Amino acid sequence: xxxxxxxxxxxxxxxxxxxxxxxxxxxxxxxxxxxxxxxxxxxxxxxxxxxxxxxxxxxxxxxxxxxxxxxxxxxxxxxxxxxxxxxxxxxxxxxxxxxxxxxxxxxxxxxxxxxxxxxxxxxxxxxxxxxxxxxxxxxxxxxxxxxxxxxxxxxxxxxxxxxxxxxxxxxxxxxxxxxxxxxxxxxxxxxxxxxxxxxxxxxxxxxxxxxxxxxxxxxxxxxxxxxxxxxxxxxxxxxxxxxxxxxxxxxxxxxxxxxxxxxxxxxxxxxxxxxxxxxxxxxxxxxxxxxxxxxxxxxxxxxxxxxxxxxxxxxxxxxxxxxxxxxxx
Amino acid sequence: xxxxxxxxxxxxxxxxxxxxxxxxxxxxxxxxxxxxxxxxxxxxxxxxxxxxxxxxxxxxxxxxxxxxxxxxxxxxxxxxxxxxxxxxxxxxxxxxxxxxxxxxxxxxxxxxxxxxxxxxxxxxxxxxxxxxxxxxxxxxxxxxxxxxxxxxxxxxxxxxxxxxxxxxxxxxxxxxxxxxxxxxxxxxxxxxxxxxxxxxxxxxxxxxxxxxxxxxxxxxxxxxxxxxxxxxxxxxxxxxxxxx
Numbered sequence: 001x002x003x004x005x006x007x008x009x010x011x012x013x014x015x016x017x018x019x020x021x022x023x024x025x026x027x028x029x030x031x032x033x034x035x036x037x038x039x040x041x042x043x044x045x046x047x048x049x050x051x052x053x054x055x056x057x058x059x060x061x062x063x064x065x066x067x068x069x070x071x072x073x074x075x076x077x078x079x080x081x082x083x084x085x086x087x088x089x090x091x092x093x094x095x096x097x098x099x100x101x102x103x104x105x106x107x108x109x110x111x112x113x114x115x116x117x118x119x120x121x122x123x124x125x126x127x128x129x130x131x132x133x134x135x136x137x138x139x140x141x142x143x144x145x146x147x148x149x150x151x152x153x154x155x156x157x158x159x160x161x162x163x164x165x166x167x168x169x170x171x172x173x174x175x176x177x178x179x180x181x182x183x184x185x186x187x188x189x190x191x192x193x194x195x196x197x198x199x200x201x202x203x204x205x206x207x208x209x210x211x212x213x214x215x216x217x218x219x220x221x222x223x224x225x226x227x228x229x230x231x232x233x234x235x236x237x238x239x240x241x242x243x244x245x246x247x248x249x250x251x252x253x254x255x256x257x258x259x260x261x262x263x264x265x266x267x268x269x270x271x272x273x274x275x276x277x278x279x280x281x282x283x284x285x286x287x288x289x290x291x292x293x294x295x296x297x298x299x300x301x302x303x304x305x306x307x308x309x310x311x312x313x314x315x316x317x318x319x320x321x322x323x324x325x326x327x328x329x
Numbered sequence: 330x331x332x333x334x335x336x337x338x339x340x341x342x343x344x345x346x347x348x349x350x351x352x353x354x355x356x357x358x359x360x361x362x363x364x365x366x367x368x369x370x371x372x373x374x375x376x377x378x379x380x381x382x383x384x385x386x387x388x389x390x391x392x393x394x395x396x397x398x399x400x401x402x403x404x405x406x407x408x409x410x411x412x413x414x415x416x417x418x419x420x421x422x423x424x425x426x427x428x429x430x431x432x433x434x435x436x437x438x439x440x441x442x443x444x445x446x447x448x449x450x451x452x453x454x455x456x457x458x459x460x461x462x463x464x465x466x467x468x469x470x471x472x473x474x475x476x477x478x479x480x481x482x483x484x485x486x487x488x489x490x491x492x493x494x495x496x497x498x499x500x501x502x503x504x505x506x507x508x509x510x511x512x513x514x515x516x517x518x519x520x521x522x523x524x525x526x527x528x529x530x531x532x533x534x535x536x537x538x539x540x541x542x543x544x545x546x547x548x549x550x551x552x553x554x555x556x557x558x559x560x561x562x563x564x565x566x567x568x569x570x571x572x573x
Contacts, residue, residue, distance in 0.1 A: 096501070108514070134505040 019116065023076035025208045029199030030083050030256065036195035037188035041091035042146015045188045049086035051095055055102040056082030063111045077116045081105055084124035087189025087252065088296075090142050091149075097135055101127035121303040122260045125253075125296050132296070142185040149183065164247040165292040171234050179246040186248065193246040200255035209259040212271040213278075217254045218245060220279025228287050250282065253295035263303040270306075270313040278302050335455060337462040344466025350443045351474035351516075352523040357443040361475060362512040364434050368491050371479025372472065373427035374434060377420060379468025381412045382444050386452040386464035388412075393453050405448045410439045443471060474519070481515050482506045 038046045060078040064071045072078075085101050105127030110119045132139045142163055144150050164174045164184045178184050182192025189196070203209045225244050229237035244250075258264060258278055265274050278298050285294020316322065350356045357378075364374040388408050389396075396404045417435050420428040428435065438444065447467055452460040480490050486506030488496040496502075505511050 094501075100503070130505055130510075133508060133510065134503045135501065136504070 019075040019077065022208055023080050025203060025206055026080050026256070027076060027083060029203045029208075030080075030087065030189070032195035032198045033087060033189040033192060033252070034083065036182050036192035037087065037091070038147065040147050040149045040182055040191065041144055041188060042150060044146055045091045048089050048091070048093060048095065048098055048188060049083065052086030052089070052098040052102055053079055053082035055099045056085065056106050059103045059106040060111065063107050064115075067111075069115065072116055075116060078106060081110070081123045081127075084122075084189075084257065085127050088124065088128045088187050088249070090139060091147075091188055092141070092143050092145055093138055097131055097138060101131045104130050117262050119262050120306075121300050122257050122263050125257055125300050125303075128296050129300055142187075144185065149185070163292065164243070165286070168240070168243055168247055169286075169292055171232065171240075173234075173236060173240050174243045174247065176239065176243055176246065179243055184247075190249045190252045193251045196251040196255060200251075203255070209255070212268065213258050213264060213275045214254040216272050216275025217258055217278040217282075218250065220276045221245065221250070221282050222279075224279065224283040225287060228283075244286065248286075248293050249295040253299055254278075258299050258302075260303075263306055265306050265309045265313065267310060267313040267315060270309045273309055273313065274302055274306065277305070335459040337458070340459060340462040341466035341469065344463065344468070344470040345473060346470070348467075349470040349474060349523070350446075350467055351471060351478075352520050353527075354443075354446070355520070356446055357441055357471060359437065360434050360441065361478065362509070362516065364431055365475055365479040365482055365512060365515075366507050367430075367483045367487070367489075368476060368479045369427065370430050371475035373420070373424065374431055375468070375472025375475040377416050377435065378438055378441060378443070378471055379465070381409065381416055381438055382447060382468040382471075383461055383464040384412045385409045385444055386447055386460040387457055389448045389452040390455060390457040390460035396453075401449075401453060405445060405453075406439065409444055409448070413439045443467060477519060478512070478515050481518075482511050486511055 034049055037049070056078045057073050061071060061073045064073075082102055085098055085105060089098050089101075105123035109121055109123040109126035110116070113119050163186055164179055167174050174184075179191075180193050182195065184191050200209075200214070204211065222241055222245060226237055226241045229240045234240050258275070265271050281298035281301060282294050285291055285298060344350070348354055351358075351361050360374055360378070365371045385405070385408050389405060392404070392408075413436065416438070417428075420431075420435060447463060451463045455463070483490050484495065485503050486508075488494055488500050488502045503511075506515065
């Protein structure tokens with residue numbers, strides 16, 4: 001009877017995973033997209049990425065020092081936010097814009113609501129929408145001056161300087177190979193579907209994210225666009241639908257931003273509802289409304305509905321029955 | 330009948346700071362958020378509301394003996410609506426540009442909850458002189474709050490104040506501030522500053538946080554971070570409730 005049993009409340013199973021490791025994995029998974037962006041759009045894109053990350057980390061550090069809270073810059077969450085803000089910028093954006101976005105994303109969206117884990121909205125997307133509303137001309141000017149896109153830009157005629165989404169809006173298809181590799185115009189990190197998918201597969205393999213949100217999101221969007229393409233009588237509806245999926249911010253949004261832990265539902269059923277609603281909203285924004293892109297607004301809209309989804313899909317503890325079932329017995 | 334709380338100066342200070350209708354009572358949000366796109370609009374809205382508030386407070390205070398209790402809300406609305414109509418015509422005649430900018434929000438002053446609130450809470454119970462000063466204080470508080478929000482939104486969102494450019498040419502206006510989201514951001518900022526001032530002052534005079542609805546720490550969003558350490562008295566109060 002010498003053994004002393006340690007009786008403690010749950011949790012009983014612990015893991016050595018930390019916020020720092022998860023955020024580090026997300027940073028690693030975004031490296032291919034960042035490298036692709038720099039190769040495609042030149043050194044100014046690299047500068048934008050570095051400035052975004054630096055200003056995010058700095059604003060988190062300064063805010064936490066001023067408000068005398070524990071400094072959380074070492075958990076790398078601010079690096080992820082900064083990197084995502086940078087990847088959402090046009091390649092030749094004036095540098096004050098990513099700085100302002102980082103300050104807004106970190107301080108207003110994240111820290112004022114309680115810091116990491118407490119933000120009701122993805123900070124990077126909050127910042128992106130703030131910037132799009134404030135500086136719409138600079139945020140939609142996708143001119144390229146460096147990288148391999150600049151040399152091929154001379155070969156392109158004036159018409160193709162529009163983004164793929166603007167071209168798709170008219171119902172015409174776009175070269176799918178360009179969309180997959182990223183040799184089109186768009187923000188730094190969103191164009192190369194290949195690089196984004198490499199990062200997404202990495203995150204799936206180490207189980208930082210799972211397939212529920214991205215697949216239900218992209219799947220719903222795919223089905224709705226396909227039906228619409230058939231109804232509207234576009235040429236090659238399947239090809240058109242694939243173009244819509246690889247164009248714009250859908251890949252970046254579905255794999256890296258909609259899956260943000262703090263602002264997406266925790267329950268399995270909730271995640272599926274969340275993904276399906278994202279698909280419907282993105283479809284409505286892109287195919288029915290006048291705008292070309294709607295991924296950011298769809299995700300921040302659903303971020304706001306996340307607490308409600310969680311409330312309706314809360315699982316029951318073992319042995320407890322819902323009122324209706326209990327009455328039947 | 331008149332105690333210390335109903336002195337003219339006290340009423341004005343009460344309306345501007347202690348019970349500022351926008352920053353403390355959070356009343357009249359619709360005009361506050363919608364008409365503060367520029368400092369000029371804010372002043373126009375604030376002063377017209379003040380005029381109506383003073384006049385309706387006086388009228389309601391004079392008629393409080395005649396108005397039957399059951400019929401007081403319709404009576405208040407008729408009185409307020411009369412003054413709103415007068416102010417609307419005056420504005421249309423003398424300040425057509427402000428009238429055009431404020432649009433539907435002028436007739437909507439009829440249902441402004443600050444005016445209804447003061448009629449219900451103050452003018453319907455107190456004498457005419459106090460009611461005038463109460464309306465004046467509340468109106469000035471409303472005007473000042475609107476002016477603050479409107480100026481900040483106009484400076485940040487357009488680089489101007491009262492239509493005069495005050496920022497250097499290199500300044501890039503942050504458009505969101507003159508759109509609807511900017512109203513919420515600036516409003517929230519001022520409410521936070523106000524709370525900081527008031528709670529700070531209250532703490533210095535030995536104020537107990539449990540008296541202000543913070544008795545249960547576990548419902549607070551920051552609970553997981555601070556673990557209830559910051560308001561020990563609140564936590565203890567919560568524990569007592571559980572035991573009882």
